[in-house]
Amino acid sequence: MKSLGVVFGTLACVATIVVAAENPLTLWYDSDAGSEFTNALPIGNGYMGGLIYGGVEKDYIGLNESTVWSGGPGDNNKQGAASHLKDARDALWRGDYAAAESIVGQYMIGPGPASFQPVGDLIISTSHKGSTNYRRELDLKTAIAKTTYSVGGVNYTREYFASYPDHVIVVRLSADKDGSVSFGATMTTPHMNNKMSSSGNTLIYDVTVNAIKFQNRLYVTAEGGKVSVSNGTIAVEGADAATLILTTGTNFKSFEDVTGDPGANASAVMDKVTKKTYAQILADHLKDYQAIFNRVSLNLGAADASAGDITSTRVKNFNSTNDPSLVELHYQYGRYLLIASSRKGGQPANLQGIWNKDTSPIWGSKYTTNINLEMNYWPVETANLGECVWPLIDKIKSMVKQGEKTAKVHWGVDEGWVEHHNTDLWNRTAPIDGTWGMWPTGSGWLTTHLWEHFLFNPTDKAFLEDVYPTMKGAALFYLNSLVEEPETGNKYLVTAPSDSPENDHGSYNVCFGPTMDNQIIRDVFNYTTEAAKILGVDADLQAQMQAAAKRLPPTKTGKYGQITEWLQDWDNPSNHNRHISHLYGLFPSSQITPEETPDLIKGAGVTLEQRGDDATGWSLAWKINFWARMHDGDHAYKMIRMLLTPSKTYNNLFDAHPPFQIDGNFGAVSGVNEMLMQSHNGRIQLLPALPSQWKDGSVKGIRARGGFEVDSMAWKGGKLTYIAIKSNVGQKLEVVYGSTKQTFNTVPGSVYEFDGNLKLTNQPFEAATLPGKIQAESYVAMDGVQIEPDEEGEPNLGWINDGDYSEYLVNVPTAGTFTLTARVASEAETASTITVTDSKGKALATLTVDPAKTKGWNDWYEASTEISLEKGEQKLRFEYSGESDSLRTVDWYSFESGTTAIPAAVKMAATELDVRPVSMSRASVALMVHSDADFEVRLYTVTGNFVAKRDGRGNSLVEFGKNGRLTQGNYIAVVKSGNLQKTLKVKAY
Ligand code: FUC
Numbered sequence: 001m002k003s004l005g006v007v008f009g010t011l012a013c014v015a016t017i018v019v020a021a022e023n024p025l026t027l028w029y030d031s032d033a034g035s036e037f038t039n040a041l042p043i044g045n046g047y048m049g050g051l052i053y054g055g056v057e058k059d060y061i062g063l064n065e066s067t068v069w070s071g072g073p074g075d076n077n078k079q080g081a082a083s084h085l086k087d088a089r090d091a092l093w094r095g096d097y098a099a100a101e102s103i104v105g106q107y108m109i110g111p112g113p114a115s116f117q118p119v120g121d122l123i124i125s126t127s128h129k130g131s132t133n134y135r136r137e138l139d140l141k142t143a144i145a146k147t148t149y150s151v152g153g154v155n156y157t158r159e160y161f162a163s164y165p166d167h168v169i170v171v172r173l174s175a176d177k178d179g180s181v182s183f184g185a186t187m188t189t190p191h192m193n194n195k196m197s198s199s200g201n202t203l204i205y206d207v208t209v210n211a212i213k214f215q216n217r218l219y220v221t222a223e224g225g226k227v228s229v230s231n232g233t234i235a236v237e238g239a240d241a242a243t244l245i246l247t248t249g250t251n252f253k254s255f256e257d258v259t260g261d262p263g264a265n266a267s268a269v270m271d272k273v274t275k276k277t278y279a280q281i282l283a284d285h286l287k288d289y290q291a292i293f294n295r296v297s298l299n300l301g302a303a304d305a306s307a308g309d310i311t312s313t314r315v316k317n318f319n320s321t322n323d324p325s326l327v328e329l330h331y332q333y334g335r336y337l338l339i340a341s342s343r344k345g346g347q348p349a350n351l352q353g354i355w356n357k358d359t360s361p362i363w364g365s366k367y368t369t370n371i372n373l374e375m376n377y378w379p380v381e382t383a384n385l386g387e388c389v390w391p392l393i394d395k396i397k398s399m400v401k402q403g404e405k406t407a408k409v410h411w412g413v414d415e416g417w418v419e420h421h422n423t424d425l426w427n428r429t430a431p432i433d434g435t436w437g438m439w440p441t442g443s444g445w446l447t448t449h450l451w452e453h454f455l456f457n458p459t460d461k462a463f464l465e466d467v468y469p470t471m472k473g474a475a476l477f478y479l480n481s482l483v484e485e486p487e488t489g490n491k492y493l494v495t496a497p498s499d500s501p502e503n504d505h506g507s508y509n510v511c512f513g514p515t516m517d518n519q520i521i522r523d524v525f526n527y528t529t530e531a532a533k534i535l536g537v538d539a540d541l542q543a544q545m546q547a548a549a550k551r552l553p554p555t556k557t558g559k560y561g562q563i564t565e566w567l568q569d570w571d572n573p574s575n576h577n578r579h580i581s582h583l584y585g586l587f588p589s590s591q592i593t594p595e596e597t598p599d600l601i602k603g604a605g606v607t608l609e610q611r612g613d614d615a616t617g618w619s620l621a622w623k624i625n626f627w628a629r630m631h632d633g634d635h636a637y638k639m640i641r642m643l644l645t646p647s648k649t650y651n652n653l654f655d656a657h658p659p660f661q662i663d664g665n666f667g668a669v670s671g672v673n674e675m676l677m678q679s680h681n682g683r684i685q686l687l688p689a690l691p692s693q694w695k696d697g698s699v700k701g702i703r704a705r706g707g708f709e710v711d712s713m714a715w716k717g718g719k720l721t722y723i724a725i726k727s728n729v730g731q732k733l734e735v736v737y738g739s740t741k742q743t744f745n746t747v748p749g750s751v752y753e754f755d756g757n758l759k760l761t762n763q764p765f766e767a768a769t770l771p772g773k774i775q776a777e778s779y780v781a782m783d784g785v786q787i788e789p790d791e792e793g794e795p796n797l798g799w800i801n802d803g804d805y806s807e808y809l810v811n812v813p814t815a816g817t818f819t820l821t822a823r824v825a826s827e828a829e830t831a832s833t834i835t836v837t838d839s840k841g842k843a844l845a846t847l848t849v850d851p852a853k854t855k856g857w858n859d860w861y862e863a864s865t866e867i868s869l870e871k872g873e874q875k876l877r878f879e880y881s882g883e884s885d886s887l888r889t890v891d892w893y894s895f896e897s898g899t900t901a902i903p904a905a906v907k908m909a910a911t912e913l914d915v916r917p918v919s920m921s922r923a924s925v926a927l928m929v930h931s932d933a934d935f936e937v938r939l940y941t942v943t944g945n946f947v948a949k950r951d952g953r954g955n956s957l958v959e960f961g962k963n964g965r966l967t968q969g970n971y972i973a974v975v976k977s978g979n980l981q982k983t984l985k986v987k988a989y
Pocket of ligand 1: 351363368372502578616618657661
């Protein structure tokens with residue numbers, strides 16, 4: 001856009017008041033984008049990006065294609081680099097950092113990589129002057145951008161979308177009065193080597209940028225009116241509606257092959273798409289996009305009226321108002337941006353995703369791998385965007401060949417591959433820029449993403465087999481290049497020379513064994529060992545990696561209690577560098593956790609405080625994730641506040657480094673997920689960092705490691721109320737909320753529902769037969785109460801407040817009056833009551849808790865009353881009322897026979913017997929037996945060996961393998977009651 005030298009008029013317009021709540025997933029504005037890139041609205045199909053400015057008289061759509069880059073195939077290795085390694089290392093061992101820095105700078109840094117290039121612009125011109133009612137929007141639910149306005153009493157609409165299935169960008173122009181659609185369309189490019197031609201209704205634009213040749217084909221079809229295509233322009237006159245369809249084909253085949261035919265590629269796409277109607281193209285786009293986008297929904301509450309409604313106004317107001325739905329919009333926009341910029345077949349999202357207008361873009365709009373590329377993909381698994389990860393996975397695999405050359409030339413290593421802190425379309429892997437580019441751990445960090453994908457899809461062995469050689473190659477490089485350091489006396493294995501990303505100690509970057517390297521390489525060795533174990537390969541290598549992992553320097557704290565960034569305690573407490581590389585172990589890795597390493601968590605807290613909050617956009621986004629992992633929701637939210645402000649978030653919600661850099665958008669999505677759920681180190685932690693601002697809310701569709709998905713989760717007043725977790729592949733589920741933990745074996749495809757106490761609620765409950773005793777925490781439903789251990793660690797019902805209730809399922813074989821006793825404790829100063837009602841709300845009894853008899857939550861006494869119950873299975877509700885916030889506790893309820901005695905053993909002749917397996921249970925085998933008499937269940941193996949026997953009566957749940965689990969597989973259960981018998985095959989999990 002820069003080169004056009006046109007300043008667009010920002011239209012003052014008649015205000016259309018649309019409140020944010022109307023569609024919380026729409027970005028909208030009442031003026032065009034002017035000439036400002038960061039006002040314009042992005043669309044993309046993973047191959048092509050479009051940025052819509054929405055001017056009425058001149059509408060610009062900035063175009064990109066993911067393989068249009070400068071440069072060409074080749075490497076950027078600095079020949080002879082490895083021959084200087086010894087000198088550089090000797091200087092490091094002597095502590096002569098000046099000499100080490102000079103050797104690295106002079107002999108070990110390769111030329112800079114290529115940059116992502118603009119394709120040019122699609123320009124739509126009209127003669128519409130003096131428009132009113134202007135609105136520009138992007139609807140995230142449909143991935144359709146829209147410009148609407150009125151001129152001369154006619155309402156005009158332009159709709160824009162990028163279709164992945166059809167590989168095109170589509171613009172539809174229409175009006176509410178027939179014959180009103182007239183416009184011109186053309187294309188421009190900033191690249192000198194270009195040629196425009198036409199064929200029928202298609203404009204053809206051939207352009208060359210260094211090794212890349214590309215062809216745009218812009219096709220028009222109109223309903224009514226007149227179409228002409230000549231002199232590089234499409235002209236439509238007096239149509240009812242018209243559709244422009246654009247594709248870009250390039251000659252790029254791979255990082256080393258540019259022999260493709262751009263014209264043939266573009267024609268093939270156009271031949272297919274032009275056979276479809278607009279309605280078909282749109283329907284296919286929606287089907288493809290919505291299948292991904294609709295998986296996740298987030299609700300953090302509605303905005304106050306003072307938040308405003310125009311998207312840019314909401315960003316301005318965010319810090320002075322309450323607008324949790326802007327966080328939701330920003331979160332879903334991040335998911336949208338990844339769908340738009342990263343789909344199988346295209347290139348990974350770069351520093352600007354897939355939207356760049358400059359021929360010399362900032363930082364080359366390339367792939368910086370000491371944080372930025374990785375951050376782009378942090379949300380890909382948790383935010384349920386599985387389709388978007390493939391460009392990254394394919395990229396990492398395709399880097400091996402170049403990385404092997406760099407390993408040789410720069411490190412004298414014959415086995416394995418390495419990538420440093422930047423790469424590009426051509427997969428160049430050498431250190432670049434300056435001594436801070438001497439960082440051999442990019443390849444290591446990237447390969448952790450391969451393992452992460454497996455953790456989220458843990459039964460996909462074919463995937464693991466496919467990526468294992470790439471993981472192994474990264475590990476081999478470190479096995480072959482780590483050296484023993486002579487300084488600490490511990491003979492640690494370290495990277496040398498290296499740097500701690502873009503930070504210096506004194507005035508030097510170069511160092512050995514920086515903390516981040518040790519943490520990354522530890523992950524590389526451990527993940528590769530795990531992968532090799534699962535695949536049953538490379539036993540010797542596994543042993544070597546494990547031996548080397550033990551010799552890596554451990555993460556440690558230094559003189560201020562901080563995590564040390566370097567092997568030496570060099571940290572400067574007033575250094576506010578945006579990179580906090582040495583907390584890689586806190587996030588994205590899970591080497592530092594409150595559960596496993598409380599001392600290092602303290603150290604991480606000191607480091608985060610010393611580094612300070614303020615930083616670039618991407619650094620703030622990283623800090624959301626850090627504070628979430630520290631389990632400090634309020635601090636994480638503070639980082640969101642600092643990010644959602646005009647200096648860090650542009651009008652179109654693009655992240656500001658500044659300037660525009662997309663990683664902050666993606667890092668924030670990951671951060672919100674980490675606040676709501678974490679799933680590292682074998683457990684799923686719910687609401688680990690919920691900020692006080694998000695009191696009530698819900699989320700659906702986010703994913704956890706182990707192949708789990710949150711079907712839906714809700715919280716109220718800052719407390720979990722409901723969670724349903726779907727097990728996709730049947731792994732063991734360990735779920736944690738606060739201090740409560742539950743572990744289950746799961747069945748693939750099953751959904752496990754829990755209440756706020758993590759009690760499984762969608763399994764059949766066993767009715768308690770009366771007379772008898774019921775543990776108060778064995779409710780079948782509740783509101784407000786919590787399960788809490790007493791001094792002996794036994795669970796009770798605790799934190800009971802006014803208005804709470806718990807419900808119990810009872811079976812009364814003989815109607816009668818019972819003495820109901822409750823073992824209770826309370827610290828209320830006035831009497832409180834427990835009212836028992838039946839399922840119709842009829843009060844059956846009232847228990848009074850006498851404040852004179854209990855003086856605290858663990859000071860127990862037994863309160864009694866009489867209750868009359870009818871025969872049969874029924875649900876009883878116990879409603880609690882009394883002093884609000886007074887703490888009451890119930891241990892158990894007992895129902896003893898009163899006036900009507902019940903014979904001790906009632907043996908009845910069985911008249912019915914029904915047995916059903918229960919798939920959701922803590923036991924290996926669970927059966928629900930419906931009988932009206934005594935019964936017995938015998939379990940046999942399929943070969944007829946007796947396993948165990950259980951006795952029961954009435955309707956009961958029968959479980960086998962509850963404590964010690966049964967071997968998985970099929971069993972035969974024989975159930976007998978009186979002279980009735982049922983035999984069934986059951987599966988043990
Ligand atoms: C690294 C960072 C910068 C920027 C650039 C693309 O160099 O230090 O802040 O993100 O990458």
